[in-house]
Amino acid sequence: MPRTTDQAKYDGPELPEEITGKELDRSVIAQLKGLPEKLAARVARHLAAAGMLIDEDPETAYQHTLAARARASRLAVVREAVGETAYAAGHYAEALSELRAAKRMNGATAYLPIMADCHRALGQPEQALKLAKSPSVPNFAPEAKAEMTLVEAGARRDMGQLDAALRTLELAPLTSKSRSAWVVRLRYAYADTLEAAGRESDALAWFHRTHAIDSDEITDAAERAELLEKRMG
Numbered sequence: 067m068p069r070t071t072d073q074a075k076y077d078g079p080e081l082p083e084e085i086t087g088k089e090l091d092r093s094v095i096a097q098l099k100g101l102p103e104k105l106a107a108r109v110a111r112h113l114a115a116a117g118m119l120i121d122e123d124p125e126t127a128y129q130h131t132l133a134a135r136a137r138a139s140r141l142a143v144v145r146e147a148v149g150e151t152a153y154a155a156g157h158y159a160e161a162l163s164e165l166r167a168a169k170r171m172n173g174a175t176a177y178l179p180i181m182a183d184c185h186r187a188l189g190q191p192e193q194a195l196k197l198a199k200s201p202s203v204p205n206f207a208p209e210a211k212a213e214m215t216l217v218e219a220g221a222r223r224d225m226g227q228l229d230a231a232l233r234t235l236e237l238a239p240l241t242s243k244s245r246s247a248w249v250v251r252l253r254y255a256y257a258d259t260l261e262a263a264g265r266e267s268d269a270l271a272w273f274h275r276t277h278a279i280d281s282d283e284i285t286d287a288a289e290r291a292e293l294l295e296k297r298m299g
Contacts, residue, residue, distance in 0.1 A: 078133025079126050081111050089114040097143045109134045109144065116151050124154035142171035149177065158184040175202040179213035182221070191221035212238060212248035216255055228263045235259060240272075245279040254285040261294065270294045 087095075087110025094113065098106040112134040119127040128151040131144070138144045149164035162184040165177040178197050185193035198218035203211065215238045222231035235256040242249045257272035273294065276287035 075129070075132055076136045078112055078136075079115070079129050081115055085111050085114050085118070087111040087114050089117070094143050097141055098138070101138055101141075105137055109138045109141075113144070113147050116147055120151055120154050124151060124156075127151040128155040128157065140171075142168045142174075145171065146174075146177070150180070153180050153184060156187075158187040162188070175200065175206075176210060178203065179210060179217055182214065182217040186217060186221050186224060189224075191224040194218070194221040208239070208242075208244075209246065209248045212252050216251060219255055219259065223259065223262070228259065231259050232256070232263060245281065247282070247284055250276060250280045250284055253279070254287055257287065257290070261290075266294060266298055270298070 087107055090110055090113055095110065098110055101109065112130045116127040116130040116134070119130065128148070131148040131151045134144050135148050145164050145168040149161045149168060152158075152161035152164060162181055165181050165184075168174065169177055169181075178200055182194040182197040185191070185197065194217055198214050198221070203214050206214065215234060219231040219234040222228075222234060235252065238252050238256075239249070240252055240256055253272055253276040257269050257276055260266075260272060261269035270291055273287045273291035276285055277291060280287055
């Protein structure tokens with residue numbers, strides 16, 4: 067008998083034998099402790115599979131988290147996983163509602179940048195800006211704060227407010243001595259926005275500054291600088 071859609075969603079994608087669930091972070095495993103043992107093991111395996119797939123196959127990762135949610139929808143860690151995989155797979159409305167549910171359950175504010183970015187993707191930049199102004203944002207770790215800055219500047223650009231986008235980025239630690247990915251991304255966004263605002267020589271300088279610390283080449287700053295130089299000729 068063929069499985070119904072609901073049954074297929076409940077079963078989830080096939081679990082690779084080698085995934086035991088022990089791959090999960092200890093804090094996640096601890097949150098599954100309240101479930102009956104066999105159920106906890108199954109949920110853990112789905113979450114572990116999702117974690118391994120999220121980068122190369124976010125859609126299948128998302129299906130794994132839906133199977134986990136079908137068994138343990140009252141756990142914040144499960145709802146968080148559904149939200150993060152939905153976001154990675156481009157299901158922004160689902161991501162938003164799942165992360166809201168997780169936040170209601172555990173009060174965590176770490177999801178705010180992703181939630182704000184979901185609002186942007188759904189064409190709601192005003193909602194994204196509202197979240198960017200949340201009172202918890204100033205206390206974020208530098209990386210999370212940078213994420214929120216990028217979303218806030220992006221929302222300003224969505225609304226055609228280039229000057230406001232530039233001001234938002236200028237308040238961020240663009241000259242930080244750190245070579246972390248978040249600094250690279252802040253500099254790149256600043257260079258990109260400067261170019262959009264017609265400030266070509268400033269943009270060029272910042273594309274160079276981005277490239278200087280982008281050892282993993284997560285941006286195309288070098289190519290962008292080259293194109294600008296040709297255009298400015």
